[in-house]
Amino acid sequence: MAVQPLPASERSEGCFHCGEPLGSAPVQLALRGRSQDFCCAGCAAAASWIEAAGLSAYYRMREGDNGPRAQAEDGAGLFDRPALIERLSRPLGGAEAQRELGVRVDGLRCAACSWLVQRVADDVDGVDIEQLDGLSGRAVLRYDPQAGSLAELARRLTRLGYSMSPRAGAADQSQQLRARRQRWLRLAVAGLGAMQAMMFAWPL
Numbered sequence: 001m002a003v004q005p006l007p008a009s010e011r012s013e014g015c016f017h018c019g020e021p022l023g024s025a026p027v028q029l030a031l032r033g034r035s036q037d038f039c040c041a042g043c044a045a046a047a048s049w050i051e052a053a054g055l056s057a058y059y060r061m062r063e064g065d066n067g068p069r070a071q072a073e074d075g076a077g078l079f080d081r082p083a084l085i086e087r088l089s090r091p092l093g094g095a096e097a098q099r100e101l102g103v104r105v106d107g108l109r110c111a112a113c114s115w116l117v118q119r120v121a122d123d124v125d126g127v128d129i130e131q132l133d134g135l136s137g138r139a140v141l142r143y144d145p146q147a148g149s150l151a152e153l154a155r156r157l158t159r160l161g162y163s164m165s166p167r168a169g170a171a172d173q174s175q176q177l178r179a180r181r182q183r184w185l186r187l188a189v190a191g192l193g194a195m196q197a198m199m200f201a202w203p204l
Contacts, residue, residue: 015039016059017047018161032056046160050116053123058116076154078166085150088166098144100130105137107162117157124153138167 015022016036026037029044031051038044050058079085089101108114114134121129121141126148131140143150154164 015043017043042159043161049159053119055116055119058112058119076151076158076164079149079151079154079164082145085166086145088168092142097146098142101141101143101150102167103139103141103164104167105132105139105157105162105164108134108137110134113162116160117162120156120160121153124149124156127153 013022014020015026015038016031017038020039020043022037022039026039027041027044028035028037029047030036031047036047038047050056085101086099089099092098092100105117108117111134114132117139118129118132121127126144126146127150128142129139130142131138133139141150141153157164
């Protein structure tokens with residue numbers, strides 16, 4: 001099928017993937033039958049991967065005409081150090097040997113970024129994102145050390161222009177947050193019970 005170039009009125013001076021200036025020699029790639037311009041081969045490769053993975057909705061969901069590209073350094077190597085990751089994570093109860101780890105994802109700029117990160121994680125066996133705050137980039141991962149590869153998730157995100165790094169003490173903070181929520185829930189239930197008791201005790 002012939003590739004249809006974009007009309008001059010629809011062409012942009014920014015990279016289709018990251019929005020950076022194209023420069024004098026942009027890289028061109030056909031996406032869904034239309035030629036798109038990219039600032040570098042890396043952005044073109046990222047767009048090609050997104051298209052092949054069936055995640056092209058990312059570009060429709062982005063805020064604005066062009067999406068971000070993170071400039072944070074690659075932190076994937078940290079996830080290849082099992083002793084470090086084990087120290088920063090915490091075991092979860094249950095029959096399965098799962099653990100929980102807090103991470104930070106740099107480069108999130110809009111809802112489409114969060115959506116894409118979630119879809120990439122869904123494609124990595126043994127790794128699930130339990131929580132992801134698109135504003136702060138903080139996330140909580142649940143993973144199986146025997147079946148899941150955090151390093152693989154980090155590398156895939158890096159190829160897309162994001163950077164994931166572990167957060168020290170984040171697992172403990174997550175546990176404390178859940179405990180705080182449970183305390184508030186117990187207080188609320190106790191308060192409702194006290195109100196009911198007062199209603200029955202009120203003299204007629």
